[in-house]
Each structure stands twice: as structure tokens, then as C-alpha cells.
Amino acid sequence: MSMSLNDRQQQLMTMLESTGEVKVAVLKETFGVTEMTIRRDLEKLELAGYVKRTFGGAILASKDATLEDRSVVMTDEKSRIGRAAAALVQENDSIFIDGGTTTLYVARHLKPGMNITVVTNALNIALELLEKRITTVVTGGMALETTSTLVGPGAAESIGRMAFNRIFLGATGVSAKHGFSNSNMYEAEIKRMAIAQAAEVNVVVDHSKFGAKELFSFAALDTVHRIVCDQEPEQSLLEACRESNVELLAARD
Amino acid sequence: MSMSLNDRQQQLMTMLESTGEVKVAVLKETFGVTEMTIRRDLEKLELAGYVKRTFGGAILASKDATLEDRSVVMTDEKSRIGRAAAALVQENDSIFIDGGTTTLYVARHLKPGMNITVVTNALNIALELLEKRITTVVTGGMALETTSTLVGPGAAESIGRMAFNRIFLGATGVSAKHGFSNSNMYEAEIKRMAIAQAAEVNVVVDHSKFGAKELFSFAALDTVHRIVCDQEPEQSLLEACRESNVELLAARD
DNA sequence: CATATTTTGTTTCTTCCTAACATGTATTTT
DNA sequence: AAAATACATGTTAGGAAGAAACAAAATATG
Numbered sequence: 217m218s219m220s221l222n223d224r225q226q227q228l229m230t231m232l233e234s235t236g237e238v239k240v241a242v243l244k245e246t247f248g249v250t251e252m253t254i255r256r257d258l259e260k261l262e263l264a265g266y267v268k269r270t271f272g273g274a275i276l277a278s279k280d281a282t283l284e285d286r287s288v289v290m291t292d293e294k295s296r297i298g299r300a301a302a303a304l305v306q307e308n309d310s311i312f313i314d315g316g317t318t319t320l321y322v323a324r325h326l327k328p329g330m331n332i333t334v335v336t337n338a339l340n341i342a343l344e345l346l347e348k349r350i351t352t353v354v355t356g357g358m359a360l361e362t363t364s365t366l367v368g369p370g371a372a373e374s375i376g377r378m379a380f381n382r383i384f385l386g387a388t389g390v391s392a393k394h395g396f397s398n399s400n401m402y403e404a405e406i407k408r409m410a411i412a413q414a415a416e417v418n419v420v421v422d423h424s425k426f427g428a429k430e431l432f433s434f435a436a437l438d439t440v441h442r443i444v445c446d447q448e449p450e451q452s453l454l455e456a457c458r459e460s461n462v463e464l465l466a467a468r469d
Numbered sequence: 470m471s472m473s474l475n476d477r478q479q480q481l482m483t484m485l486e487s488t489g490e491v492k493v494a495v496l497k498e499t500f501g502v503t504e505m506t507i508r509r510d511l512e513k514l515e516l517a518g519y520v521k522r523t524f525g526g527a528i529l530a531s532k533d534a535t536l537e538d539r540s541v542v543m544t545d546e547k548s549r550i551g552r553a554a555a556a557l558v559q560e561n562d563s564i565f566i567d568g569g570t571t572t573l574y575v576a577r578h579l580k581p582g583m584n585i586t587v588v589t590n591a592l593n594i595a596l597e598l599l600e601k602r603i604t605t606v607v608t609g610g611m612a613l614e615t616t617s618t619l620v621g622p623g624a625a626e627s628i629g630r631m632a633f634n635r636i637f638l639g640a641t642g643v644s645a646k647h648g649f650s651n652s653n654m655y656e657a658e659i660k661r662m663a664i665a666q667a668a669e670v671n672v673v674v675d676h677s678k679f680g681a682k683e684l685f686s687f688a689a690l691d692t693v694h695r696i697v698c699d700q701e702p703e704q705s706l707l708e709a710c711r712e713s714n715v716e717l718l719a720a721r722d
Numbered sequence: 723c724a725t726a727t728t729t730t731g732t733t734t735c736t737t738c739c740t741a742a743c744a745t746g747t748a749t750t751t752t
Numbered sequence: 753a754a755a756a757t758a759c760a761t762g763t764t765a766g767g768a769a770g771a772a773a774c775a776a777a778a779t780a781t782g
Contacts, residue, residue: 252739493770505730
């Protein structure tokens with residue numbers, strides 16, 4: 217057993233931190249591996265003290281251990297990105313927040329009780345916003361196990377009837393040629409719909425997504441107005457952004 | 470299952486609070502009972518939100534989970550009702566589950582991985598269903614802080630496009646004359662919409678709601694097909710049900 | 723006292739877990 | 753480049769924990 221967490225294990229921890237509990241049967245589907253592999257992951261995470269295994273899954277070990285010393289995938293980066301993105305939001309805004317791990321941090325950094333209307337297609341984000349006493353509208357749709365995101369015709373249709381003055385989208389890939397992309401077709405479709413209804417489009421990504429191309433592209437580079445990230449991309453992508461007139465907001469802090 | 474904790478269950482909680490974790494095998498010896506008895510204790514404590522069961526034991530529940538569950542009353546009754554209601558669900562059903570505390574227990578008792586499609590307007594119910602790997606569709610709408618329920622035109626519209634062969638609704642009042650009622654106008658509207666699209670209407674209520682009339686009535690007595698409750702109502706309401714051809718399913722067990 | 727109700731035990735079956743081994747994939751060594 | 757090693761993942765079989773249904777005992781209730 218290696219010392220550090222691999223990609224899947226870190227993703228697993230991110231999921232766990234947003235939902236509070238994970239199930240072996242779900243994770244198996246999510247990552248496309250056998251239950252045995254998931255169990256080995258959980259065993260390792262339990263030994264490391266990160267999680268407590270339950271019958272059929274696992275929950276977070278304890279609240280106090282959940283602090284920042286956990287080396288979960290890019291939490292610090294995502295948190296900084298979320299804070300910077302949330303700072304862009306003005307009173308009386310009508311915003312849309314996409315489902316995803318990075319966007320969750322945007323919601324978390326919104327000022328409680330703020331007088332805005334937030335539309336989201338993510339269940340966990342909606343709950344988070346409700347706790348902050350922020351007016352929350354949820355798109356309809358079919359729920360995806362993995363991200364608790366709502367997709368499909370129901371979601372698309374309800375978005376089609378709305379107009380946002382600011383939206384925040386996640387992405388699993390950002391490339392100069394290929395633009396912004398996502399690994400899930402249905403999620404990509406929702407992103408496209410939201411963009412069509414938006415006055416200002418923000419994409420929130422950590423630097424690990426730069427240069428990556430996923431199967432489903434949902435926007436060309438010049439379609440978005442701003443990229444909120446934790447550090448600037450390498451030269452070629454940076455130049456492409458300048459040419460496409462995309463603002464780069466790097467939350468270095 | 471009794472309403473309050475018995476001696477052994479309270480001792481168990483005391484042990485748990487001092488040690489942080491308990492094991493079935495140990496508790497079995499400690500109290501001189503079978504494992505089954507301990508499991509029943511733990512099951513009850515988990516449904517009440519006090520503990521989280523692990524493999525072979527249990528640990529203290531996390532803070533945020535207890536907040537929601539512990540505050541509610543009639544957990545045992547609601548749990549029984551939920552179980553009886555969930556037993557009505559057949560494979561390949563398309564069902565709707567209303568937002569509410571009692572209906573949450575219906576969702577909790579559905580068999581994991583069951584091949585059904587569940588539509589709901591409650592965020593917490595949707596998350597619960599996702600963990601059980603059940604196909605989940607969420608209505609759109611504005612979220613109400615108090616119940617994390619989605620209401621309004623968005624919700625109504627999406628329900629209007631669906632057809633359910635079974636629905637489960639909560640109610641805050643059931644009376645012979647006034648029918649089924651709810652204290653919240655918006656929620657009542659959703660219930661009306663759902664009924665209009667349903668082949669079979671089930672109302673799940675504990676006995677404390679019998680005889681009560683809330684401001685917003687959403688259905689006459691003879692509109693629903695079945696009432697799932699924990700005990701039969703008094704004579705007058707019982708007769709009214711018979712006359713209106715409403716099946717009464719009392720989950721006494 | 724008789725009857726109901728609740729609690730606990732028993733059995734059976736299912737689900738989840740573990741362990742041991744097999745396979746595949748990198749990575750290093752020769 | 754071939755062989756060896758380590759590592760991650762898959763497969764199979766067996767066991768342990770849990771759930772469901774039923775039976776028995778204890779307790780309460782009229």
C-alpha cells in the first residue's frame with residue numbers, strides 16, 4: 217500500500233465531504249471498478265483515519281479531524297477559487313451555479329442571507345444555500361448518482377425559461393483548441409443551456425484541468441467571460457485566453 | 470417498537486458517549502441478550518438519529534444528521550408507517566413521494582437498488598434515494614427553507630407532465646368533512662397537482678393528524694385510495710372512510 | 723383470569739466483507 | 753530488450769453481519 221492517496225481515493229474523499237456518506241455500490245459505478253477496489257480504498261482511508269467504514273459504505277471519521285490537514289484533492293485550491301468567485305456576486309443578482317465539486321465551494325463562500333436568487337441543478341448545493349438563507353431555485357431533472365446533479369430534458373427545459381446575469385460552471389477540461397469540456401454528456405448539455413441564458417459566464421477550475429480535453433465540449437474558449445482558477449495556465453493557453461478576450465482571475469492567496 | 474428509549478438503550482447510549490464506539494458482540498455479552506436484540510436497539514437509535522451503525526456495531530451520529538432527525542416527534546410511528554407504505558411499492562412502479570417528515574420514512578424503507586422510478590419535490594428525500602441507487606427524478610421549483618421542499622410554478626409544471634401509478638403524500642390534517650389539509654399553501658398546491666396525475670393516491674399520516682383541519686385543503690376524503698397510519702382513527706372518521714371507500718392501513722406492528 | 727401487546731429469541735436467507743489467489747500493468751534491473 | 757519486481761485491480765470462494773419472518777416468552781391490560 218502506497219503512502220499517498222491516488223486520484224480515485226482523493227475524489228472519493230471529496231465526494232464524502234460534500235455528501236457526508238458514500239456507498240460501495242455507488243462508488244463502484246462512479247469509478248467503474250469492482251467493489252473490491254473500493255473496499256481496498258476505504259480500508260486504506262480508514263487506516264489513515266480519514267473515514268469510518270459502515271455496512272455498505274463509509275462516513276467521515278470525525279468532525280474535528282476534517283480540518284485542513286487532510287490532503288484531499290485540491291481542497292485548498294477549490295476553496296480559494298470559490299471565495300474569489302463568490303466575491304464577484306452582487307446584491308440582487310440572479311445567478312446559476314452548476315453542479316460539481318469546485319462550484320460547491322462557490323456556494324459555500326456566498327454571504328449568508330444575501331439578497332440574491334440562486335438557481336442550481338445540484339442537490340447538495342441547494343441544501344447548502346438553504347442553510348445560508350439564500351433564495352434557492354432548483355431545476356428539475358433526473359438525478360445522477362455520482363454528483364447528485366440534475367440533468368435531462370426536465371432540467372434543460374426549466375433553465376430555458378430563465379435568464380441569469382451571472383453563471384458559474386465547472387469543467388473537467390480546458391484547452392485552447394477544444395475549449396471547455398466535460399466527461400459527462402448530460403452535464404455538458406445543461407452547461408450549454410445555462411450559457412445560452414446567461415449575461416456573464418464564469419468557469420471555475422483548478423489548474424489540474426488546464427490542457428485536458430474531455431469527450432464532451434460545451435463551450436468554445438471565447439464563449440466565456442472569465443475563468444476563475446488558482447494559478448495561471450501555461451503560456452499557450454494563457455495567450456489563447458488573451459486572444460479570446462477571456463479574463464483570467466487567479467486566486468493565488 | 471416503543472416511543473421512548475428503554476433502560477438498555479439508554480445505557481447503550483451512555484457507553485457510546487464515553488467510548489465513541491460500541492460493538493454488537495460486546496453489547497450482547499454486557500446485557501446478556503441476543504445479537505438480534507442489540508441490532509433492533511441500534512436500528513431504532515439510528516432511525517432516531519442518535520447513532521450511525523457500522524459493520525458490527527455503531528458510533529455516535531454526526532452533528533448535522535442529528536439536528537434534523539432528533540427534533541421530530543413520533544419517529545417510531547412514522548417509521549412503521551414508512552415501512553408499511555414502502556411495502557406497497559411494486560417493481561417497475563413510477564411513484565411520487567411528497568416532501569415531509571413522514572414521507573421521508575417511506576423513502577428510507579424502500580429496498581435499495583429497486584427497479585422503480587421515484588419523483589420527489591424534496592431535496593433530502595432525493596439524496597436518500599440516490600444512496601439507495603434508486604432512479605430519482607426531482608421536480609423543479611423554489612426551495613422552502615423549513616422542509617427543503619420544492620414548490621411554485623416550476624414544480625407544478627413539471628409534475629403536470631408526468632403520470633404516476635402510485636403517490637405518497639403527507640398531510641397535517643385529516644378530517645371527515647374538511648378532507649386532507651396542509652398548513653402551507655404552496656405545498657398544498659403541489660399535492661393537488663400530484664393527485665391529478667396519479668392512478669393511486671396514498672396519504673401517510675400518524676394518528677395525531679386525525680381530526681385536525683389546516684387552512685389549505687388539498688383533497689376530499691374520497692379522492693384518496695388509501696390512508697397509511699399507525700393506528701385507526703376514532704369512530705366518526707373511520708365510518709367516513711368506509712363510506713368514501715378509503716382503505717385504512719394501520720401499521721400497528 | 724384471559725387476552726392483548728410488547729419484547730426477545732430462532733431460523734432462514736440475503737448482503738456485505740475478507741482472504742487468497744490470479745491477472746495485468748508499470749517500473750526497475752540486468 | 754528481456755526479466756524481475758512491485759503495485760493495482762479483478763476473481764473466486766467462504767465466512768460474518770444483517771434483515772425478515774415467525775415463534776416464544778414476558779409484560780401489560782381489561
